Amino acid sequence: MSAQIDLLAEARALRPLIESEADRTDDSLTMTSPVIEAFEKTGLFHLMVPRSLGGYEADCSTIIDVFEELAHQDGSIGWSQMANASATSYCAFLDPEVAREMVGDKAGSVFAGQFAPRGVIRREGEGFVLSGEYGFGSGSGHASFLGGGGFVLTEDGTPEILPNGMPAYLCYFVPKDEVVMKDGWDVMGLRGTGSFDYGVPEQYVDAKHTFWLFDPQVKTGGSFYGIGATALAGLGHAGWGLGVARRALDEIGDIAKAGRARMSGGAILDQQVFLREYGEKSFALDSVRQLVHEVYGRMERRLAAGETLDKADNDEMMGCVAYMTQVCEDVTTFAYRTAGSQGLRNPSVVQRCFRDMMTGALHIFVDRKSYEEHAKNRLGVQPG
Numbered sequence: 001m002s003a004q005i006d007l008l009a010e011a012r013a014l015r016p017l018i019e020s021e022a023d024r025t026d027d028s029l030t031m032t033s034p035v036i037e038a039f040e041k042t043g044l045f046h047l048m049v050p051r052s053l054g055g056y057e058a059d060c061s062t063i064i065d066v067f068e069e070l071a072h073q074d075g076s077i078g079w080s081q082m083a084n085a086s087a088t089s090y091c092a093f094l095d096p097e098v099a100r101e102m103v104g105d106k107a108g109s110v111f112a113g114q115f116a117p118r119g120v121i122r123r124e125g126e127g128f129v130l131s132g133e134y135g136f137g138s139g140s141g142h143a144s145f146l147g148g149g150g151f152v153l154t155e156d157g158t159p160e161i162l163p164n165g166m167p168a169y170l171c172y173f174v175p176k177d178e179v180v181m182k183d184g185w186d187v188m189g190l191r192g193t194g195s196f197d198y199g200v201p202e203q204y205v206d207a208k209h210t211f212w213l214f215d216p217q218v219k220t221g222g223s224f225y226g227i228g229a230t231a232l233a234g235l236g237h238a239g240w241g242l243g244v245a246r247r248a249l250d251e252i253g254d255i256a257k258a259g260r261a262r263m264s265g266g267a268i269l270d271q272q273v274f275l276r277e278y279g280e281k282s283f284a285l286d287s288v289r290q291l292v293h294e295v296y297g298r299m300e301r302r303l304a305a306g307e308t309l310d311k312a313d314n315d316e317m318m319g320c321v322a323y324m325t326q327v328c329e330d331v332t333t334f335a336y337r338t339a340g341s342q343g344l345r346n347p348s349v350v351q352r353c354f355r356d357m358m359t360g361a362l363h364i365f366v367d368r369k370s371y372e373e374h375a376k377n378r379l380g381v382q383p384g
Helices: 007-012 015-028 033-042 060-073 075-093 096-103 223-227 229-257 272-304 311-339 349-360 369-379
Strands: 111-117 119-124 127-137 145-151 169-175 196-206 210-212
Touching (some): 007 060, 127 145, 145 196, 223 229
Parallel strands (some): 111 145
Antiparallel strands (some): 119 127, 127 196, 169 210
16 A cells, blocks of 8 residues: 555545445444445555555554544444554554465455453463453454453463563454354444454464563564554544544534524524633644644654653553543533534434444543553552
């Protein structure tokens, strides 16, 4: 794929298709074929795949902008695409030849999965015997490979410890035809994300198809991948949250300009309270957008200069995305509540933004516990 392609323009060009497929996607509970084909044709599934494997290996700013644009078009489709792109970026941590076999120059080959420690894993030979039951496999409906995670246990049932002192938390990928797909996705928001449950029957997985979550070694691609697996996922959450919140704010702006009025209160466009809140939310959203771009951009520059990142850096990246999500929730709630019956009655884009945001903001990645870790780092509090 050419690095000269304007990836944001490619994403913007998909708006008519994605908006027209939004209802069908929600009804289908997963991304529809025309959208899948469009992402394959544009290569946007491989937005974060190393160039040497045929991907774009885009920079952090471009990644956030593309995810924001697609989420602005539709929350479910934007979420699925960012989940697939983020998971597929983990090919950078796999054996290079294996990674090439899995995704090399195959724009439609994508990863999905839940990497929570829900697997049972033990060592055997040059690999692992593992199994597990997983959920929230966003983008799994059209994925080629499903991933999972778990601690590698010793004979006494305790986790192995890696040379860096961290628990041996293994992430792995297996072909989709070796996974038992289940349902389990009937929800309020993000309905069309295909976040299905799935089971991985006991099987042997070669170590070449795995990496350590707490010590991912970059085996393909540039310094960018040194931000680590969790921070790569954070790029997706950053762009997605910004896109949905911006769409909600745009929608309430259009509703206000179209003459929305409160009973006995007149047009909201003429009301000081509305104008003040709208202005405040606009500044807040712009501010957190700058925040995530600054934090990720700074980390990217440090990596390019040959530095390595540590836990405190990861805490800052996770914390800034969690805070951004908190602000995006507030912005989206303002838009929905202000819309009145126009947000309540179907069809309603602002209602969909609200449902999607309230669902996406429950994700463990944007849990606000990261504020505590960031505070400890800044205050010099030693781990207890």
